[in-house]
Amino acid sequence: SQQGEEDPQALSIQEGENATMNCSYKTSINNLQWYRQNSGRGLVHLILIRSNEREKHSGRLRVTLDTSKKSSSLLITASRAADTASYFCATDSSYKLIFGSGTRLLVRP
Amino acid sequence: KAGVTQTPRYLIKTRGQQVTLSCSPISGHRSVSWYQQTPGQGLQFLFEYFSETQRNKGNFPGRFSGRQFSNSRSEMNVSTLELGDSALYLCASSSQRYNEQFFGPGTRLTVL
Numbered sequence: 001s002q003q004g005e006e007d008p009q010a011l012s013i014q015e016g017e018n019a020t021m022n023c024s025y026k027t028s029i030n031n032l033q034w035y036r037q038n039s040g041r042g043l044v045h046l047i048l049i050r051s052n053e054r055e056k057h058s059g060r061l062r063v064t065l066d067t068s069k070k071s072s073s074l075l076i077t078a079s080r081a082a083d084t085a086s087y088f089c090a091t092d093s094s095y096k097l098i099f100g101s102g103t104r105l106l107v108r109p
Numbered sequence: 110k111a112g113v114t115q116t117p118r119y120l121i122k123t124r125g126q127q128v129t130l131s132c133s134p135i136s137g138h139r140s141v142s143w144y145q146q147t148p149g150q151g152l153q154f155l156f157e158y159f160s161e162t163q164r165n166k167g168n169f170p171g172r173f174s175g176r177q178f179s180n181s182r183s184e185m186n187v188s189t190l191e192l193g194d195s196a197l198y199l200c201a202s203s204s205q206r207y208n209e210q211f212f213g214p215g216t217r218l219t220v221l
Binding site: 095 | 113140142144146151152153154157159164165167197199201207208209210211212213214215217
């Protein structure tokens with residue numbers, strides 16, 4: 001079963017624009033992690049936000065977490081063609097990650 | 110530090126055969142997890158090992174098994190392969206700090 005659900009399922013933007021992806025989950029969490037995956041390859045860890053944090057930045061990435069709404073968002077600013085990938089949120093429960101269905105991002109040059 | 114490595118990267122088997130996949134974690138990481146990714150089911154947790162002990166197991170049949178060695182390297186085995194076992198199998202290691210997991214490139218298994 002999947003805990004997190006991403007929205008939108010697919011997103012197409014122009015290079016230079018910002019991309020926002022949302023994730024909702026069902027149960028209480030210790031932390032939430034975001035990953036990127038290019039064309040069926042391994043997952044690249046982007047950022048981890050703990051349950052007591054509300055916002056975190058890493059380069060062009062900004063992640064927010066609202067535990068009252070059980071939701072998180074990932075913002076990629078000034079997108080590049082190389083950002084084209086699938087993005088997944090994952091919640092941590094009992095030593096395992098539960099992944100959402102992912103958002104497929106296409107950045108058009 | 111070198112990242113998580115998985116071998117082999119690609120594998121083709123026929124139904125009924127068995128397969129063993131290998132994972133070497135990041136140096137110093139003692140937790141290793143395995144996930145299966147398919148287009149239909151997405152990313153699903155298989156099992157997690159820490160210090161050679163399985164701490165959690167996903168909802169997969171007994172044909173899927175794993176183990177961890179004293180050097181933290183891990184293997185997973187799938188017996189009596191079925192067509193539906195065709196998937197990308199991902200291994201991740203963690204230092205246990207917030208269970209931040211880092212993934213290998215995966216093994217693409219095709220069952221014919």
